[in-house]
Amino acid sequence: MLKVLYLTPNLADPAAARRISMMRTGGAEVAVAGFIRKGAALPSLDASSVMVLGETEDGRFGQRLVAVAKALAGIAGRMRDAGVPDVIMARNLEMLPLANRLRAMWGERHPLVYECLDIHRLLLRRDMIGYAMRGAERYLSAKTSLLTTSSPGFLRNYFDIYGGPPALIVENKAPIGDGARGHNPALAAPDGPIRIGWFGALRCSRSLAALSGLTQEMDGRIEVVLRGRPARTEFDDFDGQVTAQPHLRFAGPYRNPDDLPAIYSDVHFSWAIDFFEAGQNSAWLLPNRLYEGCLHGAIPIAVAGTETAAFLERHCIGLIIADIEPQTLRAALGKLDMATVKTMAARVAALDPALFSYGQADCRALVSRLSSLTSNSHLITEVA
Secondary structure, eight states: OOEEEEEESOTTOHHHHHHHHHHHHTTOEEEEEEEEETTOOOOSSOGGGEEEEEEEOTTOHHHHHHHHHHHHHHHHHHHTTSOOOSEEEEESGGGHHHHHHHHHHTTSOSOEEEEOSOOOGGGGOSSHHHHHHHHHHHHHTTTOSEEEESOHHHIIIIIHHHOOSOEEEEOOOEEOTTSOOOOOGGGTOOOSOEEEEEEEEEOOHHHHHHHHHHHHHHTTSEEEEEEEEEOGGGSSOHHHHHHTOTTEEEOOOOOTTTTHHHHHTTOSEEEOOOOTTTTTHHHHOOOHHHHHHHHTTOEEEEETTSHHHHHHHHHTOSEEESOOOHHHHHHHHTTOOHHHHHHHHHHHHTSOGGGTEEOHHHHHHHHHHHHHHTTTOOOOEEEO
16 A cells, blocks of 8 residues: 655645545555644544644735644654654655655654645746746756646746656545435525625635625625635735625535535636736636536536636636626626526536546546655656
8 A cells, every 4th residue: 555645734624635545545555744734623534544734814925834844853852653654745945854754763764745736926926036036946846756737827937937857647536425416596486686606715805806896796696605714814804804794694604525516506606716916826727616616506606817817718617707896797797687696507518427526436536646666666646
């Protein structure tokens, strides 16, 4: 059985839990070490296989680097008696120093995998800071055998330009869980207001302002439901903005994947738009909510020119808008009738759920690719 040590900067991140679950389902034995975000609960993982390296805070990259430096000083001692893995996987740039330290301690015989699911804005700066960050990334990833990333946009717009290890694309597909799928309410009850769901990591102030304005203008004909984890540091007054609009509500966090069928079955559309790092990371990624929403029947909304919009175009689904200006949203959504929404929902529901969710075959393929690293196989592959 392949033994993997998975290093993550955020133990409470559902995406990290999905990757761990995927590898375990594929037949790997996975030990986990990482940081817990301040105020977050520990993940629902086997406690005996998780080592907490310290506490970090959202939105404070400098503080996280200090936490990594502190952990770097003592990680060799803490991990010395742990089982030696076959493969070390480091999620995000900040975990590579720890991975390299452990690899050196264990004799540098173990393949190192760099998992990059976001391109941090510091890496994209065109000044000395950006140059230094990219240099650090090249140095820290010099001994990696494989890069795993979730979108071809990251390869095309960053790694193909600045270089990197051989790449494996593992999309941010949703786990299908017990096989249950949600269904768009338009398919069962074609009446009432149109509801838009914005779920997951809520960090885009432009999206909140646009959705707030849309609900105000539509005066009950369009409702917006927010669920997940708001990054309140990115908003002037998240709670105040939400409570100011009677047709926009925040319904709190949810369990992923347990609650996905229910929350997406409560809305017609999924807001798959993010301007947190407009023109860069936000334009290149394929977000979790895209896969989760489509799997459970919601019609995705994307902005033209993004990787998400390209995905919708390939599969002939969803609603692609030029921007999120009030007149654009009014023209795209304000005149929709439920019959049109039902037709759009039927297109999403007709697609193979394997486009949006990973199964056992995907899990086995990932573990097989990781296992191949131990025999020095470095082919560029893609997990569909």
